[in-house]
Amino acid sequence: MLKIEKFLPQHLDEVIEISAEQFGVHGWQADLIKEELQKENHFAFVAVDGGKVLAFVFVMKTFGEKGEDFNILNIATKKGFENRGIATKLLSFLEQYAKTGGIFHLWLEVRENNQNAITFYKNMGFKLDYVRKNYYANGDNALVMSKDIVKD
Numbered sequence: 778m779l780k781i782e783k784f785l786p787q788h789l790d791e792v793i794e795i796s797a798e799q800f801g802v803h804g805w806q807a808d809l810i811k812e813e814l815q816k817e818n819h820f821a822f823v824a825v826d827g828g829k830v831l832a833f834v835f836v837m838k839t840f841g842e843k844g845e846d847f848n849i850l851n852i853a854t855k856k857g858f859e860n861r862g863i864a865t866k867l868l869s870f871l872e873q874y875a876k877t878g879g880i881f882h883l884w885l886e887v888r889e890n891n892q893n894a895i896t897f898y899k900n901m902g903f904k905l906d907y908v909r910k911n912y913y914a915n916g917d918n919a920l921v922m923s924k925d926i927v928k929d
């Protein structure tokens with residue numbers, strides 16, 4: 778059964794592998810991932826099934842126009858396990874976690890040509906806020922998308 782857990786050092790190798798599979802040279806490297814875990818207001822969750830990591834999400838707590846919010850920095854599902862609802866479960870968990878902490882706004886940047894991810898975020902209720910021109914190192918634009926979480 779799929780479980781969502783806090784990201785711990787024991788998950789590191791599998792997370793690096795997923796990152797490399799899904800993002801290639803653009804993927805976060807081991808050092809950066811380790812640093813993430815040390816930073817204040819940064820945290821991550823993994824989706825685990827039968828002891829195997831199938832997806833991860835890295836998040837940073839920020840302060841925006843709507844008060845404290847969560848910025849989704851990086852999310853990926855293991856190659857071969859996409860389209861089974863795993864990232865949906867992970868993001869749904871994050872939304873619950875946010876609510877529990879009194880946070881009701883999520884936002885992220887996504888590469889303009891990453892259609893799978895954009896469709897995924899739209900399905901999750903994210904809306905386009907604006908475009909950041911030439912945001913990525915290769916000149917690609919970023920879409921800034923966000924979602925207000927409904928209070929119970």
Ligand SMILES: CC(C)(COP(=O)(O)OP(=O)(O)OC[C@H]1O[C@@H](n2cnc3c(N)ncnc32)[C@H](O)[C@@H]1OP(=O)(O)O)[C@@H](O)C(=O)NCCC(=O)NCCS
Nearest residue numbers: 799852853854859860861862863864865887893894896897
């Ligand atoms: C985006 C991503 C995290 C979605 O994870 P996932 O576990 O496959 O997502 P889910 O199964 O929960 O959701 C599937 C939805 O996302 C979209 N989607 C995800 N992967 C897709 C794919 N390979 N092809 C087409 N649509 C895809 C579909 O719209 C689908 O919705 P539907 O079932 O209603 O058609 C995953 O595709 C991934 O790891 N991509 C590479 C890394 C990446 O680009 N991350 C985002 C960086 S901003």
